[in-house]
Amino acid sequence: MSEALRPMVKSRLYEQVLERLRAHVTEAGLSAGDRLPAERDLAASLGVSRASVKQAIVVLEVQGLVEARHGGGTYLVRDTLDVEPVEQLVERRKRLPEVLEAREALETKLAELAAERRTDAELETIREALDFMRDEIDGGDNGVEGDRRFHAAVTAAAHSSLLAEFMKTIAEQITESRTESLRQPGRPSRSLAQHTAIYEAIAAGDAKKAAAAMRKHVRTVAKVRLLTWVPED
Template sequence: MSEALRPMVKSRLYEQVVERLRAHVAEADLRAGDRLPAERDLATRLGVSRASVKQAIVVLEVQGLLESRHGGGTYLVRDTLDGEPLEQLVERRKRLPEVLEAREALETKLAELAADRRTAAELEEIRRALDFMRDEIAGGGFGVEGDRRFHAAVTAAGHSSLLADFMKAIAGQITESRTESLRQPGRPSRSLAQHTAIYEAIAAGEPRRAAAAMRKHVRTVAKVRLLTWVPED
C-alpha cells in the first residue's frame, strides 16, 4: 500500500505548542541564551493549559534545544528550535537502552584488551583523538568527532577483529547515543575527563583499570534526558 495512504495521526496539543514555539523563536529572532516567556504567560497567550506548555518544553529539552534553570526560567541552547520529528524521537528512545547495553559490553572489553595489546603508535592515535576533542570543546563544540575518533582508536588498539566487526555493525546506533549524550548540559567536558582516565589506564598497561574507566564512561553516556522522558499518548 502507498505510504501516502497510511492512517492519519491526530496531532497532540503539545506538538502544536512545539510548532508555535519554533515559529515564535524564528519570528522574534531569538538566539542561544535568550529566555522564553514564562510557562504561565505562554499558556495564556496560546490558550492552552500549562501542562501542554510544560510537555512541549520537555520535548524541546530532550532534543537539547532548551534548558530549564531551576527558578530561573527556560533558555534557548541554540539559535533555533528546529529539531527532529517527534516520531523519530520516540523510536530512538525505544532502541537506546539496548544500544547502551551493547556498548558497555563491547567497549569495556576493548579497553581492557587495548591496555594489554596496544602499540606505541596506537597509543599516540588515542592521544591525538583526545587532543582533537579538547580543541573541539574549547571552540564551543560538543566534541562529537573527537569522541568518535577516540573510541575508534581504542577499538583498533584492542586487536580483536570480531569485536571490531560488532562495533561496526552498530555504528549508526552508537553515533545516535554519542550525539544524545554530548548534547547534555556540561557533558562534553565530563566526557573528555573520562576519556583521559581511559587513556591513562591504557598507557599504563593496566587492563582492569582501563575496563573500569570505560565502564564508568559508558554508564555516564547512558544518563540522558531522553530516557527520563515518558511520551504522552
C-alpha cells in the same frame, strides 16, 4: 517542510514478491524441508513474470533461507522466510537501551584488550583523538568528532576484529546517543575527563583500570540517554 521530500522509495517488484512469499509460507504453515510452488506457478498466481519471481528467490537464496535444486524444486531451509538479522534488530528505535547495554559489554572488553595490546603508535592515535576533542571543546564545539575518533582508536588498538565487527553493527545508534549526550550542558568537559582517565589506564597498560574507566564512561552516557528517552510506537 511538506511531504514533498518524502522517502519516495518505489518498492521494487521483487520486494513485493518477497512479501507475498513470506506470507504464503506463514499461511500455508510450511516448515523446513517443504517445497515451494514452482516458479512458473508462482509467477502465474502472483501475476508477475517469472524473472521477477526469480529475483526474489535469488534474494532468499543468498540469505540462506531457501535452497533451489536445479530440476528438483525450491525448498525451505528454515521454518520461516522472515529474517531477523542484526541490522534489522538494530533498526527498531525502541531497542536503544539494548544497544547501550551491548555497547557497555563490548567497549569494556575493548578497553581492557587495548590496555594489553596497544602499540605505541596506536596509543599515539588515541592521544591525538583526545587532543582533538579538547581543541573542539575549547573552540566551543561539543567534541562529538573527537569522541568518535577516540572510541574508534581504542577499538583498533584492541586488535579484535570480531568485537570490532559487533561494534560496527551498532555504530549508528551509538552516534545518536553520543550526540545527544554531549548536548547536555557541562557534559563535554566531564566527558573529556572520563576519556582522559581511560587513556591514562591504557597508556599505563592497566587493563583492569581501563575496563573500569570505560564502563563508568559508557554508563554515564547511557544514563543521560535514558533520561531523555521517550518510548515510541
